[in-house]
Amino acid sequence: MDLDIALDTRRSARAFKDTPVPKELVEELLLRASRSPSGTNVQPWKVYVAMGATRDRLSEELLAYRETHPDDGGKEWPSNSKRIEPYISRMRKLGKDMYTLLEIPKGDKQANWDQWGRNYKFFDAPVGLIFTIDKDLDRTSWLDIGMFMQTLMLSATACGLDTCAQGAWNQFWRVTKDVLDIPDDEYVVCGMSLGYADETAAVNTLVAEREPLSSFAFFR
Numbered sequence: 001m002d003l004d005i006a007l008d009t010r011r012s013a014r015a016f017k018d019t020p021v022p023k024e025l026v027e028e029l030l031l032r033a034s035r036s037p038s039g040t041n042v043q044p045w046k047v048y049v050a051m052g053a054t055r056d057r058l059s060e061e062l063l064a065y066r067e068t069h070p071d072d073g074g075k076e077w078p079s080n081s082k083r084i085e086p087y088i089s090r091m092r093k094l095g096k097d098m099y100t101l102l103e104i105p106k107g108d109k110q111a112n113w114d115q116w117g118r119n120y121k122f123f124d125a126p127v128g129l130i131f132t133i134d135k136d137l138d139r140t141s142w143l144d145i146g147m148f149m150q151t152l153m154l155s156a157t158a159c160g161l162d163t164c165a166q167g168a169w170n171q172f173w174r175v176t177k178d179v180l181d182i183p184d185d186e187y188v189v190c191g192m193s194l195g196y197a198d199e200t201a202a203v204n205t206l207v208a209e210r211e212p213l214s215s216f217a218f219f220r
């Protein structure tokens with residue numbers, strides 16, 4: 001597939017079919033993703049692949065924990081990030097568009113909670129990926145993880161697969177680490193659903209808008 005087509009057609013999918021993804025294909029995509037650049041070629045990415053019974057157990061245990069510990073959703077690393085403009089408006093726009101498609105009324109807290117919880121089922125995708133990084137590495141290495149993830153997502157698009165990157169997985173990380181046997185000296189940076197999108201699902205028609213060039217590129 002032409003790179004431009006992959007860039008234009010990749011979208012976050014939030015409803016997947018149960019069509020399985022062969023392990024060999026997952027391995028191929030991960031190998032391609034490892035062609036991503038990284039500062040001084042340290043290749044800091046680590047990825048835990050949850051499939052089959054392990055994927056199911058992870059979802060079950062995390063969702064059960066989330067019900068009994070709803071306030072334990074903090075990140076493992078120190079974070080004092082504040083929601084400021086213009087980012088908060090962009091986030092709200094995405095949420096409004098998505099919840100309209102999902103027919104979830106504004107203010108319906110239970111429906112919101114349940115929908116966010118779908119993250120922890122990987123939106124029913126057969127493959128769940130959890131990206132981690134050694135705690136000792138610097139912020140610049142986190143960039144490398146992002147590049148690895150984007151290469152993986154574009155490679156998946158080129159192979160006819162769909163993805164959704166999921167920061168949701170840096171919440172309730174205790175359960176994820178426990179089920180996937182992730183060493184304590186790694187942070188759970190992000191998750192990702194991988195599979196074949198359910199094209200009949202309204203949520204998958206969402207096209208997230210982008211800001212104009214002038215809002216982010218500054219030619220001096």
Ligand SMILES: Cc1cc2nc3c(=O)[nH]c(=O)nc-3n(C[C@H](O)[C@H](O)[C@H](O)COP(=O)(O)O)c2cc1C
Pocket residue numbers: 010011012014094119164165166167168169190206207208
């Ligand atoms: C680092 C990262 C974390 C994300 N976390 C989530 C998430 O937890 N749940 C979710 O539904 N989408 C998540 N997304 C998807 C974004 O909402 C999506 O990329 C954005 O709205 C742009 O839409 P597009 O991917 O369809 O172009 C995440 C994306 C990135 C890059």
